[in-house]
Amino acid sequence: MATLRRGLPRTPGGDAWPPAGVVASDALASADAASGDERSVAVDSAAPSAPAAGGSLSAASVVTSVGEDVAPKAAEQATTVSASADRLREGSGAAAGGSPLRRGLPRVSGGEPWPPAGVAVPGGAASVPAPVVQTDAARTAEAPQASSSAPAATPAAPAASAPDLPSAERATAPGTSLRRGLPRVAGGDPWPPAGSVRASAAPAAVSEVLEQAAAALPSAEPATAEPATTAAATSAAASAVARRPDVSAPLPFTRTVWNGSAPRRVSAEPAPSKLSPTWPQAIGGLFAAAGLAVLAGAGIAIVRAFLSLPFMQDFLTTYPGEYHLPAGAPVGLPAWIGWQHFFNVFLMTLIIRSGLRVRSEKRPTAFWTPRGNPKGKISLTLWFHQGLDLLWILNGVVFIVLLFVTGQWMRLVPTSWEVFPNALSAALQYVSFDWPTENGWVNYNSLQQLAYFTVVFLAAPVAIATGFRMSGLWPKKAEGLSKAYPIEVARALHFPTMLFFVAFIVVHVALVLLTGMLRNLNHMFAAQDAVTWTGFWVFLLSLAVIAGGWIAARPLVLAPIAKLFGQVSGR
DSSP states (O other), X not given: OOBOOOOOBSSTTOOBSSOTTXXXXXXXXXXXXXXXXXXSOOOOOOXXXXXXXXXXXXXXXXXXXXXXXXXXXXXXXXXXXXXXXHHHHTTHHHHTTOEEOOOOOBSSTTOOBSSOTTOEXXXXXXXXXXXXXXXXXXXXXXXXXXXXXXXXXXXXXXXXXXXXXXXXXXXHSSSOBOOOBOOSSTTOOOBSOTTOBOOOOOHHHHHHHHHHHHHHHHXXXXXXXXXXXXXXXXXXXXXXXXXXXXXXXXXXXXXXXXXXXXXXXXXXXXOOOTTSOOHHHHHHHHHXXXXXXXXXXXXXXXXXHHHTSHHHHHHHHHOOSOOOOOTTOOOSOOHHHHHHHHHHHHHHHHHHHHHHHHHHOSSOSOEEEEXXXXXXXXXXXXXXXXXXXXXXXXXXXXXXXXXXXXXXXXXXXXXXXXXXXXXXXXXXXXXXXXXXXXXXXXXXXXXXXXXXXXXXXXXXXXXXXXXXXXXXXXXXXXXXXXXXXXXXXXXXXXXXXXXXXXXXXXXXHHHHHHTTHHHHHIIIIIOOOSOSSHHHHHHHHHHHHHHHHHHHOSHHHHHHHHTTTEEEEOO
């Protein structure tokens, strides 16, 4: 005899089924000798999921019916199920004229294919299962036990045993009539038979039946069991039919293609741009602008009133906004300063454009790889930004060298502490709209001098140092230097430095145009101190060149140039 393999419990929180120590015995097969009068329903098929080892039944097919004496008859029904499984295992199904079952995978590692050789599906009317009557208690236990007992519950019985159900019980049993469906065999009657009802049973009967069936398997004494006039409503049968969601209705979906032979994907409507203000936001912006204008006007009036005070008049007389340059300072602006000024503006514009593109670019369209260094692969936009930086640094070095060679540095570098009170005086005069006298051909006012000194000797070195730390030129193996100068510091300073340059350019251009446009443009672009249109036309030409560089800064134009210094690829 072989011990049966234990499986999942039949009730939540219960022990594994069948109970420990249950074996496949010849005594189980003796239950087949019981007379038909002592049984109400016989099960002629074993669950195909029964284990191959031992050949016993893991979960018997159970037939339920209505009655008050359910629990006392559970033992005989359990042994009847096991006896039917043994008959199938011994090939009685094939001998009865049924078709042999196809053998599949073994149920245990290294075992024989399942089912055993010779097992067959009984043919004829005997293969028709009996009507199933579901009790209220089974319905109650159905949902929580479906996951554990559903694989083992396969209620089936011969159709010949269906008439054995007392018609009086079927007719008088409480509940509703079961809906009849398709026949189980070709040409047969609808299933289940007429008069089958959904009966009610006490919930306590289910647990009693389970205990009686568990005690009946090891005892192997089917002859002493009472006649089974009612079915055993076990938890396995109660969870045989699990509640399932209704899948008859199709799930909703959104069409993504057009109807036709050549479907095209429909693009979703673009989300409203965050830059497009709504009407309330536009009205609020107008009110905010009006409020700023009122505050600016009030500030101008206050400063003008403040400068009209006697002690401020004395301050303006003492510090008019500029101080005298050292003896020997050059007069005028040479042509090389105008050219350096143009190159600086051109490069700065493209550097700002490419830098902003690097920050916002999520999926670059082209990449650049240096020759001999496959690991140095970067986006084409970043290569363009770093290339412009190198040209800008080179132009700055030339500018600084020429400044100190020609003595023009004295126009940019403060040479007296008087620069600070004069810078304050110039700032107050600008705010009051009573602007200081413009004489840039000879000398800048102190506020201009401090601004130019900050741009050339402070902001530019900070931009170079932070950009170099973030670039691929930074030595990777210099761990001590990298620790002393973390890349996070460079990132925190690089972008604000760019914003400072943008603010300076805006203010600088505005003051050039508002404080004697023609004369100032002649100073910067024509190298002459005259009020003519020459500098203005040169200025317009420089703007056209800058606009052309802005438009040409795209992969189609940059790729051929980048190929001269490395490899360009799409990925």
